[in-house]
Amino acid sequence: MITRPVADIIEQLELDGDTIVTVDRLASVMDEVGATGSPRMLAYELQRDGWLGTLRSRGAWEFLPGSRAGSYSSGDRFLEFRAQHALRMGWPGVLAMESSASLLGLAQRIPDREVIALPDDAAFPKAMNGQWRCVRIEIPNEGVTVINDLPTWDREGLLVGIGIRPSGYKDTPGLGQWLSDPPFDVDTDKVLRLLASASAAARQRTAYLLQASGNREAAHKIIDANPPTETAWIGPRSQGGRYDSVTRVSDTRLHPYLSVGGGS
Structure with missing residues (x-):
């Protein structure tokens, strides 16, 4: 009773x-x-x-x-993620990669393992081992939004996160599918701000992703702000693939799944 x-x-x-x-x-x-x-x-x-x-x-x-x-x-499916935020005020975990794409309505399938982004100095919770995956990427707060009380990368944050570490997005066919569903509109100035402290290769890859989505204007704006001097890669450094002369990106991983855009 x-x-x-x-x-x-x-x-x-x-x-x-x-x-x-x-x-x-x-x-x-x-x-x-x-x-x-x-x-x-x-x-x-x-x-x-x-x-x-x-x-x-x-x-x-x-x-x-x-x-x-x-x-x-x-x-x-986010109970353990919610629990970590409830237990630790200020815990920096943010939904990322496929989990973010799913919440944003871009991905058409739920990931096999949910993904969080953590800075290098934050421990990955033991409670999430095995069932969750962690990427060590810190996107500025401007690239984070809240959906259903869940902090997650927004569209610009997701794009930049993939540009920083494309290998962190495991569902390559799914990425190609939603990226090829134009228009993939973003706030280009915001993307540039999120890329401010990123590497030259990350900027090139982000521009390539935008160009592959059909958003050539945004891609050129990023490239014009930081003209590339060397080749950046998406996928393993091997023969074949697609080379894009505008962004100077060699894509050996994603290009078979892209239906718009293109390189030269």
């Missing part, structure tokens, strides 16, 4: 629309409704009674509201 204080806590979690519950969150709600006791013991009690679902992230649980008519998970 649920006691009145516990019922009040569950009601508050439902009213607030909580998806992830942490010990600190329970302590806050207990204080809000005037309940006493240990938040951690309350978490164990709520888990035992089917109100909290187990996650791999220690100290965090999925809230299972009564509206689901049973202890059923929401099936949200």
Whole structure:
């Protein structure tokens, strides 16, 4: 039987629309409704009674509201990602690559493993090992947006992230498909700002991706701002592929999946 204080806590979690519950969150709600006791013991009690679902992230649980008519998970594929943000204020993880493309409505399939971007000095959470993939790319905040309470690269951030590390986008056919579905409109000035501290090769590859998408005006603007002096590569440095003389990019990986644009 649920006691009145516990019922009040569950009601508050439902009213607030909580998806992830942490010990600190329970302590806050207990204080809000005037309940006493240990938040951690309350978490164990709520888990035992089917109100909290187990996650791999220690100290965090999925809230299972009564509206689901049973202890059923929401099936949200980003639960562990949400948990890490709930557990660590200011944690810098951002959805990236295929995960970002999926949230932005570009990719037509869900990735086999979700992808986050982290700076070099941030540890990859143990709870995400095996089920998630990490790329070590730090896109400026201007290239990050929030969708469904999830921080993710926006269109410009995604394009620049792929330009920085094209090997980080594993679904090459999928990339070619959505990139070839014109028009791939971007804020070119924003792309240039995001590329400000990137390498010359990253700028060339980003321009090539834009040109391949049919956005030649944006590609030329990037190249005109930083004329290339050497060849940059997308894919392994091998014979064959496509060489684009405008961006000076040799593409041995992506070009078979592109249906618009083209090199010379």
